[in-house]
Structure formats: C-alpha cells, structure tokens
Amino acid sequence: MRKEFLFILKNFVRMAILMFLVSIVAFFLVSVSPIDPLKVNVGQTALGSMSQEQIEKLSQYWGTSISPVRRYLSWAGDFIRGDMGVSLLYRQPVSRVIGVKLSNSLLMLGISWLISGIVGFSLGILAGANRGKRLDKGISAYALITASTPAFWLALVFLMLFGVWLKILPIGLSVPIGTEAAEVTIRDRILHGILPVLTLSITGISSMILHTREKMLEVMESDYVLFAKARGETGTQIVLGHGIRNILLPALTLQFASISEIIGGSVLVEQVFSYPGIGQAAVTAGLGGDVPLLLGIAVISAAIVFTGNFTANILYGIVDPRIRKARNNI
Amino acid sequence: MKQWNSRKTMYCFFVLSIIFLAVVTVIGYFSYDKAMVVDFSRKNLPPSFSYPFGTDWMGRDMFARTMTGISMSIMLGVLAAAVSSVIAFSLGIIGASMGKAADGFVSGLIDLVMGIPHILLLVLISFALGKGFKGVVTGIAITHWTSLARLIRGEVLQLKESQYIKIAEKLGHGKLKTAVKHMTPHLLPQVLVGFVLLFPHAILHEAGITFLGFGLPPEQPAVGIILSEGMKYLTMGSWWLALFPGLLLTIVVVLFHLVGDILGRLIDPGRIHQ
Numbered sequence: 001m002r003k004e005f006l007f008i009l010k011n012f013v014r015m016a017i018l019m020f021l022v023s024i025v026a027f028f029l030v031s032v033s034p035i036d037p038l039k040v041n042v043g044q045t046a047l048g049s050m051s052q053e054q055i056e057k058l059s060q061y062w063g064t065s066i067s068p069v070r071r072y073l074s075w076a077g078d079f080i081r082g083d084m085g086v087s088l089l090y091r092q093p094v095s096r097v098i099g100v101k102l103s104n105s106l107l108m109l110g111i112s113w114l115i116s117g118i119v120g121f122s123l124g125i126l127a128g129a130n131r132g133k134r135l136d137k138g139i140s141a142y143a144l145i146t147a148s149t150p151a152f153w154l155a156l157v158f159l160m161l162f163g164v165w166l167k168i169l170p171i172g173l174s175v176p177i178g179t180e181a182a183e184v185t186i187r188d189r190i191l192h193g194i195l196p197v198l199t200l201s202i203t204g205i206s207s208m209i210l211h212t213r214e215k216m217l218e219v220m221e222s223d224y225v226l227f228a229k230a231r232g233e234t235g236t237q238i239v240l241g242h243g244i245r246n247i248l249l250p251a252l253t254l255q256f257a258s259i260s261e262i263i264g265g266s267v268l269v270e271q272v273f274s275y276p277g278i279g280q281a282a283v284t285a286g287l288g289g290d291v292p293l294l295l296g297i298a299v300i301s302a303a304i305v306f307t308g309n310f311t312a313n314i315l316y317g318i319v320d321p322r323i324r325k326a327r328n329n330i
Numbered sequence: 331m332k333q334w335n336s337r338k339t340m341y342c343f344f345v346l347s348i349i350f351l352a353v354v355t356v357i358g359y360f361s362y363d364k365a366m367v368v369d370f371s372r373k374n375l376p377p378s379f380s381y382p383f384g385t386d387w388m389g390r391d392m393f394a395r396t397m398t399g400i401s402m403s404i405m406l407g408v409l410a411a412a413v414s415s416v417i418a419f420s421l422g423i424i425g426a427s428m429g430k431a432a433d434g435f436v437s438g439l440i441d442l443v444m445g446i447p448h449i450l451l452l453v454l455i456s457f458a459l460g461k462g463f464k465g466v467v468t469g470i471a472i473t474h475w476t477s478l479a480r481l482i483r484g485e486v487l488q489l490k491e492s493q494y495i496k497i498a499e500k501l502g503h504g505k506l507k508t509a510v511k512h513m514t515p516h517l518l519p520q521v522l523v524g525f526v527l528l529f530p531h532a533i534l535h536e537a538g539i540t541f542l543g544f545g546l547p548p549e550q551p552a553v554g555i556i557l558s559e560g561m562k563y564l565t566m567g568s569w570w571l572a573l574f575p576g577l578l579l580t581i582v583v584v585l586f587h588l589v590g591d592i593l594g595r596l597i598d599p600g601r602i603h604q
Contacts, residue, residue, distance in 0.1 A: 018438070022445050029458040148530060148583035150537050153576035156561055160569055264447040268538050272561065283542050286453040287461075298454060302445045309441070 011313050015306045019299070022306075023079070026298040027072050030291050075292075079299070085292035089284065094296040097281065102300070105266060105277030108193050112200035113262050117255045119201065120208025125247075127209065128216020129239050139209060147206035151265045155199045155272035162195060192275070199269050204262050211254050215247040249316065256312035260305040337596070344592045347585045351404065354582065358401020364394040366549070377570050384570040386559070395551040396575040400582055403533045403553055407586075410470045410532035415525045418475035419517070422482025427490070427509045436483065440476050448473065449538055456544040466545035470532050478524040482517060489513050519597045526590035530583045537579060553579050 078085065084094035127139035219225060219242060228238050267279030274280070278297060285293040368388045377384040383392035425436030446454070452469040459465035486509075489495055498508045540546055540554025548555055553575060560572030 018441055018445055021438075021442050025442065026446065026454060029454040033458045033460060144587055145580070145584060148534075148587055149580050150534050150541075150557075150576065150583075152538060152541055153557055153572070153579065156557065156572045156576065159561075160572065260444065260447045264449040267447070267449045267453075268541065271542060282450055282453060286457050287543055289457075294454070294457065298446055298450055301447050301450060305445050305447065309445075 008314060011310055015310050018306055019303060022302040023076060023295075023299050024072070026295055026302075027075065030295055031071065033289075033291075075295070084296040087285075087290055087293040087296075089288050089290040089293065094292050097293060098278065098296050098300055101276065101278045101281045104275070105270070105279065108196050108275070108277065109200070109262055109266055111193075112197045112204065112266075113255075113259065115197070115201040116204040116262070117208060117251075117258075120205040121212050121251050121255075123205070124209045124212025124251075125216050125239060125243060128213040128220065129235065129243065131217060131220065136213075140213070143206040143209040143213075146203055147210075149203060150268075151199060151203040152268040152272050154203060155195070155269050158195050158199055159272065192273075196266075196269050196273050196275055199272075200262060200265050204258065204265055207258065207261075208251065208254060212247060212251055215250060216243055219243050219246050253312040253316050256308040256315070259308035263301050263304065340592050340596060344589060344596070347589050351582065351585055351589075354397065355401045355404045358397035358399070359405075361394040362398050362551070364391060366390075366551075377574070383574040384568075386563070386568070386571055392556075392571065392574065395556055396553070396578055398551040399553040399556055399575065400578060402551070403536050403579070404529075404582070406467060406470055406536050407529040407532040409467065410474050410536075411525050411528040413471040414475040414478060414528050414532075415521055417472070418478035418482055418524070419521050421475070421479045422486060422517075423509050423513065425479070425483045425486075427486060427505050427513070433483075436479070440480055443473060443476050448535065449542075452535060452539045453542070453544060456539060461544050463546055466536065466539055469539065470536050474528050474532055474535075478521070478528065481524060482520065485517060485520060486513060489516060519594075522597070523590055523594040526586065526593055529586040529590075533579070533583055533586070 075085065082095060084098070086092065087094045087097045090097050123139050123142075127136040130136045220238075225238055225242055228242055233241070263279070266277060267282055269275070270277045270279040271283055278301070281293065282297045282301075284290070285297065368390055381391055381393060383396055385391055386395075421436050421439070425433045443451070451473055452466075455469035455473070456465035459468055495508060495512055498512050503511070536552075537554040537557070540552040541558045542554070543558065546552050546555060548559070556575045557572055560568070560575065563571050
C-alpha cells in the first residue's frame with residue numbers, strides 16, 4: 001500500500017514539474033513575440049493620432065514595458081492563486097472566460113472522446129479477430145482514411161451536406177442566433193452539438209482502431225488462445241474471455257493519452273462551426289494578441305492533458321497486476 | 331520467369347504512388363503564377379473540363395491553386411520530416427545510451443512537448459515568431475519529432491539488452507561508438523519509415539494552422555487558406571471550392587500513409603515471405 005502511495009506521489013510530482021515547465025515555455029513563446037498588441041488591437045492610425053500619455057497608458061494596460069522574467073514571476077504567482085489576469089479582448093478575467101468557454105466545449109469533447117474510444121475499441125477488436133477477412137480490410141481502410149482526413153475539411157463537408165443542402169441541422173454556433181440565454185432549450189444545444197461531435201468522433205478514431213487491432217492480433221496468435229480453441233471455445237467466447245481482458249488496459253491508457261489530440265482537433269472543428277468553445281477562444285486570442293488568454297488556455301489545456309497522462313500512468317501501474325508485481329520486485 | 335506475387339504488386343504500387351506525389355509536387359511548383367491570375371470574366375464557374383476544380387469568386391483557377399498549395403505542403407513536409415527525423419534520432423540515441431540523467435531529460439522533453447495540444451503549440455510558436463510564413467515553417471519543423479523519438483528510444487533500450495551490443499561493450503567500445511556503429515544500422519530502417527510517416531502529420535498540421543489564419547496572407551495559395559475561403563462561400567452554393575481541394579489533400583495524405591506502410595513491410599526482413 002505504501003508503495004502504491006509513493007508511486008502516485010512520484011507521478012504527481014512529475015506532473016507538477018512538467019506543468020511548471022510548460023508554463024515557462026508558453027510564457028517564453030508569447031513574450032518573445034514581435035506582435036505588438038497595441039498595433040494589432042488599437043490600430044496604427046489610431047496610435048498615430050494619440051498623445052504620448054495615452055499611448056503610455058495603453059502600453060501599461062497591455063503590459064508591454066516590463067521585463068519578461070518579472071512578468072513571468074508575477075503572472076505565475078497570480079496564476080497559482082487563481083488569478084489568471086484579465087483577457088484583453090473580452091475585458092473579463094481570464095478564468096471566467098476560460099470557464100465559460102470550457103463548459104461549452106467540455107460536454108462536446110467528452111462525448112466525442114467517449115464515442116471515439118468505445119467505437120474505436122470495438123472496431124479494432126472486430127478487425128483483429130477477423131484478420132485478413134473482408135471485415136478486417138474494410139475497418140483497416142476506414143482507419144487509414146480517417147487518419148488522413150483533415151478534421152476541419154470533414155467538418156466543412158458535413159456542414160455542406162447537413163446544413164446547406166439538407167438543411168436539417170444548424171450551420172454553426174452552440175445556440176440559435178438571436179435568442180436569449182434563458183430561452184435556449186436543451187434541444188437547441190443538442191442540435192448544435194451533433195455535427196462537431198460527429199466530426200470529432202469520426203476523425204479521432206483511427207489510432208484506437210489500429211492499436212486495438214494490433215493487440216488483438218497478438219492475442220489471437222498466443223498459445224492461450226490456441227489452447228482455448230483446442231478446448232472448443234467459440235470465437236465470441238475467445239474474444240470476450242481472453243481478448244478483451246488482455247487488451248482493455250493498454251487501450252484505456254491510449255484513450256487517456258489521446259485527450260491532447262481531441263483538444264487539438266476541437267480547435268479546428270470549433271473554428272468551422274463557429275462553436276464558442278475553448279478552441280475558438282485560443283484562435284481568437286492568438287490572432288488578436290490577447291496574451292493572458294492565450295497563456296491561460298495553453299496552461300489549462302496542458303493541465304487537462306497531463307491529468308489524462310497521470311490517470312493513464314496510475315491505471316497502468318496500479319491496475320495491471322503484472323506491472324504492479326514487476327515494480328515490487330525492483 | 332519468376333512468379334508474380336503480392337510483394338511485386340506492392341513494389342509497383344509503391345513506385346506509382348511516389349511518381350504520383352512527385353508529379354503533384356512538380357506541377358504545383360510550376361503553376362504558382364497561374365494560381366495567382368485573377369480573371370473576373372470566369373468567376374464562380376463550376377468544375378468543367380478546362381477548370382477541373384472550378385474557379386472562385388475572383389476567377390482564379392482552383393485547380394492551379396490547389397496544386398500549388400499541396401505542392402507547398404509536400405515540400406514543407408519534406409523539411410519537417412527531415413528536421414524531425416534528425417532531432418528524434420539524436421535524442422532517441424542520447425536518451426537511451428548516455429545514462430539515466432540523459433534519459434530522464436529526453437523523456438521529460440518529449441512529455442513537455444506532447445503536453446500542449448499540438449495545434450495549440452503551433453499557434454503559440456507561430457505567435458512567438460510574428461504569425462508569418464516563418465512561424466508556420468518553424469512550428470511544423472520542430473514539433474513533430476516526439477513520437478518518433480519515443481519509438482527510437484524504446485528500440486534502443488531493447489537493443490541494449492541484445493547480445494551483440496553487450497559483446498561490443500565487453501570488447502571495450504565506447505558508448506557513442508557502439509551507438510553509431512552497431513545501433514544505427516539497425517535503427518535506420520525504422521527512422522526511414524518514421525520519416526515517411528511524418529509527412530501525413532506535417533501536412534495535416536500545416537493545412538490546419540493556415541486554415542486558422544496563422545501564417546500566410548490570404549491571397550497565397552495554401553491548402554488551409556483555400557479551404558477557409560471555401561468555407562465562406564459554402565452557403566452561396568460554391569461547393570466545389572471546399573470539396574475538391576480537401577479531397578486531393580486527403581488522397582495525398584492517404585498515399586503517404588500507404589507509402590510509409592509499404593516501405594516498412596518491404597524493408598523488414600522478417601516479413602520477406604508475406
């Protein structure tokens with residue numbers, strides 16, 4: 001029990017260090033940027049017509065005149081206390097902007113993550129258990145094509161198909177245009193979420209299929225499956241009794257490690273559907289030079305990714321009896 | 331005459347794919363000028379024989395634009411794949427053969443780069459370099475090495491346990507010499523396959539980041555820009571603006587996947603009889 005605790009603690013410390021490094025890297029990247037937030041958001045002509053004092057006031061607001069190390073320290077100090085600064089474009093605390101955007105995205109991301117994981121896992125097992133047959137070839141080809149399709153292009157095609165031609169689904173946003181927040185029904189939310197979820201689940205599926213298929217092939221070649229066949233077990237029995245039990249854990253790990261990909265995919269997909277989520281906020285912040293918001297989003301999404309990895313490590317280390325034993329022997 | 335077998339079919343397919351990709355690159359490279367021509371007398375034409383992908387609202391030939399964009403993506407892919415393979419190979423070898431501290435450093439570095447979602451990292455790098463073409467190229471080139479480095483590191487760790495490496499060490503070869511002389515030949519096929527399989531990622535990310543509006547000015551023909559413009563005209567019925575460029579992009583990426591896959595099978599001696 002103590003060893004388990006130490007293992008978790010070690011992973012946790014590692015995650016904290018990585019978080020710290022990520023924040024430094026992200027901060028470094030945004031502060032070396034030659035993009036002058038004054039010019040982007042105030043405009044060259046407006047700057048020209050302002051007095052020196054006004055410009056100084058603005059440059060204080062956008063924080064362009066303090067040294068980067070001091071800025072990092074004060075930013076990191078505030079960040080730990082939960083104050084991520086004020087978004088320059090939205091003119092609201094970054095934590096609130098991220099909170100709103102994240103709550104828009106989270107459900108969509110979560111559902112797509114679950115769908116792509118479950119469907120990918122099942123398809124991978126089907127393909128692996130039917131090696132070389134038509135079903136396997138079909139599923140493998142599907143995995144190859146989805147791995148090669150740009151998510152945002154697929155989103156465009158769906159938009160064209162369902163939004164423009166068939167007119168059965170709305171073409172963007174997370175709620176209908178021109179309705180008040182109180183009048184938005186759950187039905188509206190679901191209708192607006194269908195296409196993004198569909199796109200993300202379809203494109204995020206391929207690595208899961210390929211991975212599960214490989215593992216399933218290994219299992220099917222193993223001696224214990226041969227023995228099971230000799231005992232007269234049917235294909236379904238073998239898959240359920242020996243296949244899934246052996247490949248569920250690595251698949252779970254992969255699933256937790258794929259969080260980063262699905263967040264990345266959502267940045268593009270949200271852009272296509274004008275879905276007001278965290279990805280779209282990141283793009284707006286990046287294009288508009290809203291440094292606090294961009295930083296906040298980078299650090300928060302890194303935190304989500306690391307939490308996923310952390311969970312995967314724990315799952316692997318604690319749940320898998322083989323690894324647990326190996327660790328105890330060292 | 332020897333029998334025709336599936337291995338030969340693979341060879342043919344391999345060569346044909348490479349020829350196709352090369353032809354796309356070359357055609358695209360030389361149709362840059364054509365892609366920039368604006369001619370309002372032929373605007374918004376649906377696909378026809380002389381304009382296979384149609385024309386846009388400024389009368390630009392979408393076929394030429396798409397080819398130019400994809401050719402640029404492929405060339406950028408070459409750069410990204412080359413840089414990434416070198417980084418991945420060096421880090422993989424360093425991590426696995428230079429002791430525990432180096433290994434910790436390398437795997438930490440891999441985790442660090444993988445920690446920020448890839449497209450967000452590209453946005454950050456592009457932002458850091460002032461959102462120009464430079465930012466896109468740098469971002470694509472220096473962020474794709476992680477998975478390959480992880481693969482190579484794992485492979486080197488396995489190799490270290492093999493007999494011939496242990497013998498080399500007992501014979502007094504230095505760590506670096508063992509790595510270069512005895513491990514590298516074993517790793518090269520993997521690096522080669524990894525090199526080809528980097529293309530799909532690099533190309534898709536390039537399309538993604540230009541689609542988001544980082545990078546090139548909007549009149550330039552890049553796949554992402556073409557698609558993001560196509561998106562604006564989608565509701566006006568110009569379906570060909572977005573459909574064909576994306577389709578060609580997908581085909582190119584599929585071919586790169588297949589080429590990498592086939593290459594892996596062809597040079598793997600263990601599968602020579604399959």
